[in-house]
Amino acid sequence: MFERAVTAALAPLLAVLASMVLFAAFLLAAGADPFQAYGLIWLGAWGSWFSWQNTLVRAAPILLTGLCMALPAQIGLVVIGAEGAFVLGGLAAVGVGLPLAGLGLPPLLVQVAMGIAGIATGGALIAACGALRQFRGVNETISSLLIAYISIAVMNQLVEGLMRDPASLNRPSTRSLPDAVMLGNIPGTSVHVGLVFGLLACLGAWFLVFHTRFGFAARVVGGNARAGRVAGLPVARLVLSFCFLAGGAAGLAGMVEVAAVQGAASADLATGAGYTGILAAFLARQNPLALIPVCLLLGGLDASGGLLQQRLDLPDATMEVLRGVLFLTLLASESLQGRISLPRLVRVRVAPVAAAGE
Amino acid sequence: MISTRLTRRAALVGAAATVTATAVRTARAAPYTVGFIYVGSRTDYGYNQAHAEGAAAVRKMPGVSVVEQAKVPETVACANAMETMIHLDGASLLFPTSFGYFDPYVLHAAKANKSVTFMHCGGLWKAGDPVNAHSYFGYIDEAVYVSGIVAGHMTKAKKFGFVAAKPIPQVLRNINAFTLAAQSVDPAITTSVIFTGDWFMPVREAEATNSLADQGVDVITCHVDSPKVVIETAAKRGLYTCGYHTDQSPLDPKGYLTGAEWNWPYLYPRWVAELKAGKTISNYIRGGFREGFVKSSPYNAIVPEAVRKQADAVRDQFKAGTFAIFKGPIKDNKGNIVIPAGTAMGEHDKVLEEMGYLVAGVTGSTS
Numbered sequence: 001m002f003e004r005a006v007t008a009a010l011a012p013l014l015a016v017l018a019s020m021v022l023f024a025a026f027l028l029a030a031g032a033d034p035f036q037a038y039g040l041i042w043l044g045a046w047g048s049w050f051s052w053q054n055t056l057v058r059a060a061p062i063l064l065t066g067l068c069m070a071l072p073a074q075i076g077l078v079v080i081g082a083e084g085a086f087v088l089g090g091l092a093a094v095g096v097g098l099p100l101a102g103l104g105l106p107p108l109l110v111q112v113a114m115g116i117a118g119i120a121t122g123g124a125l126i127a128a129c130g131a132l133r134q135f136r137g138v139n140e141t142i143s144s145l146l147i148a149y150i151s152i153a154v155m156n157q158l159v160e161g162l163m164r165d166p167a168s169l170n171r172p173s174t175r176s177l178p179d180a181v182m183l184g185n186i187p188g189t190s191v192h193v194g195l196v197f198g199l200l201a202c203l204g205a206w207f208l209v210f211h212t213r214f215g216f217a218a219r220v221v222g223g224n225a226r227a228g229r230v231a232g233l234p235v236a237r238l239v240l241s242f243c244f245l246a247g248g249a250a251g252l253a254g255m256v257e258v259a260a261v262q263g264a265a266s267a268d269l270a271t272g273a274g275y276t277g278i279l280a281a282f283l284a285r286q287n288p289l290a291l292i293p294v295c296l297l298l299g300g301l302d303a304s305g306g307l308l309q310q311r312l313d314l315p316d317a318t319m320e321v322l323r324g325v326l327f328l329t330l331l332a333s334e335s336l337q338g339r340i341s342l343p344r345l346v347r348v349r350v351a352p353v354a355a356a357g358e
Numbered sequence: 359m360i361s362t363r364l365t366r367r368a369a370l371v372g373a374a375a376t377v378t379a380t381a382v383r384t385a386r387a388a389p390y391t392v393g394f395i396y397v398g399s400r401t402d403y404g405y406n407q408a409h410a411e412g413a414a415a416v417r418k419m420p421g422v423s424v425v426e427q428a429k430v431p432e433t434v435a436c437a438n439a440m441e442t443m444i445h446l447d448g449a450s451l452l453f454p455t456s457f458g459y460f461d462p463y464v465l466h467a468a469k470a471n472k473s474v475t476f477m478h479c480g481g482l483w484k485a486g487d488p489v490n491a492h493s494y495f496g497y498i499d500e501a502v503y504v505s506g507i508v509a510g511h512m513t514k515a516k517k518f519g520f521v522a523a524k525p526i527p528q529v530l531r532n533i534n535a536f537t538l539a540a541q542s543v544d545p546a547i548t549t550s551v552i553f554t555g556d557w558f559m560p561v562r563e564a565e566a567t568n569s570l571a572d573q574g575v576d577v578i579t580c581h582v583d584s585p586k587v588v589i590e591t592a593a594k595r596g597l598y599t600c601g602y603h604t605d606q607s608p609l610d611p612k613g614y615l616t617g618a619e620w621n622w623p624y625l626y627p628r629w630v631a632e633l634k635a636g637k638t639i640s641n642y643i644r645g646g647f648r649e650g651f652v653k654s655s656p657y658n659a660i661v662p663e664a665v666r667k668q669a670d671a672v673r674d675q676f677k678a679g680t681f682a683i684f685k686g687p688i689k690d691n692k693g694n695i696v697i698p699a700g701t702a703m704g705e706h707d708k709v710l711e712e713m714g715y716l717v718a719g720v721t722g723s724t725s
Contacts, residue, residue: 043446044442044446050441050445050446051446054438054441054442057434057437057438058434058435058438156555161725169526169527169711169712170457170480170526170527170528171457171458171526172524172526176461261433261434261462262433262462263461263462266458267556268431268432268433268458271431271433271434272431302435302438303438303442306427306430306438306439306442306443307442307446309426309427309428310393310425310426310427310442310443310447311425311447316399316400316427316428316429317429
């Protein structure tokens, strides 16, 4: 088990190392000292409790949007529409939260209702992509990407029209949720509870995928949908359920974004967390548990990017370069998967290893 | 072995250590650190470059060090950037320069860091907000009005094109000021507006500019975060251009008539000096030509002397505080009277900040 995990992690780890070397070359070309730069990244991301909190806040939404890609991947679908589920989930949460809070219901009840609204909306959106795929043969990658664009447009339309707070003159947004119904921080930290949702969701998804019959069935379908159908598996139900859970995770992230961070929905709800989730899921090789360390890495890079600009006067695109390099080396490393394994010294009694999740 | 008994000697040593530590901290904090946060690129020939030019002026001040961070979206990234500047760079003054940073990010950070001063650009502060948060904005429509006068004299087609981001009060006010200025030169002049929908949409801005050029306008101006694409595209089409935010004349040396610019390099060092000296400044700060918030780009060589004189005269009236752009009767482009005859609204009039109409002579819709 452990060894299998290590073997599966080997290629991504090598990819991260390779991208660090490539990025160092880029830094040298930009006239910066790579060691100093990596020192700053460390300082800004994981160097102190203060930095850790920044990193955790950045990691929280990606944990959930990463699941939006990683879960459908188990049944062989490539869904990249997390941004749409995120945005509409957040908008639905505001849409439900404002009137309920206005009725003076207990905050916890309002929060639960907002969470359900976010999950249901995001879930329905991605489930629709799954249904289009399952019943109409529409490529789910394309449909989910396009549905994300449509979702953002719908959100902008509503925020600038029907749901607009008339007092938001120069920056159209909905009315703000009252402070009482906002999600708080984890006690003793400046990290909102969305992080807990993300961690629990990743753990839950991992358990579902690898330790339940339902998850096993899904992986069988992911390996070969026709074989799954022949074996009598309810393929359509599996596809729709996994897509719903995936979208629900991203929708919940959207709810957290409005209920813990922004307080209202505006054009800024499209934070890009949904797209970062794609990168996270790829880095984690679609494993929900591996999403956790990956999101700590990506969150840390996000949190520390500013220091590179502030201290080294590097251009603002520097961190985007690192991300791009990371993504490319990762895609390239896929070809190494299965060809490299732990040195023989460490391999004690392992039969030929099938990489996890394949 | 460690003694837990508090002796007089230990107390003295402890006190000395505390004093030294304080002294060291003060000594290390000696350069007054000012942080600037931008929503876009520092070299966008626009909104963010204007602020970065202000930051560059602050950087030249003795005893002041500047940290900058660009392309910070109006999300938790902004909170992150401010906290990092405060805790890791020791900043005591921050300039979060984008409108959407204020609520909730600046408000939260100001509550959590009471010893830090926040100077936010957008003019959003209201009573009840933290007193260490300030929000300023300028009446740049005054400078747009001056551009409109110059353009009104130079146009032959009598048709202007305006590429705008969103139909919000700040933008509508500029479109209206530009048009009213031109109509004060020749009442037949009209303006066609295209809204792109967002602040930074280079592709749509280029399409809009070309579309306006195809409609036969001969002067183009804009209100988007980065006017670079608009000015360059208009220059290629051989049109006159008027700039916005900062000086875009290098992009269009031939046709760039003048432009409405922010004057942050003038104001920022003054504010920093006052705050550094411990003076209090207002939380709600506004101003136009008179207060040094805005200026006009140098006139192009092709602008005749008579036109320059007329534009300068209007600018001088703004400086003296004797000129009102929005002076009734003004009709909107649907025929309704929006400012009745006999009413002159000064720049500080808050009613103007809720402007929801386009004046007669503007082709375009606010929704």
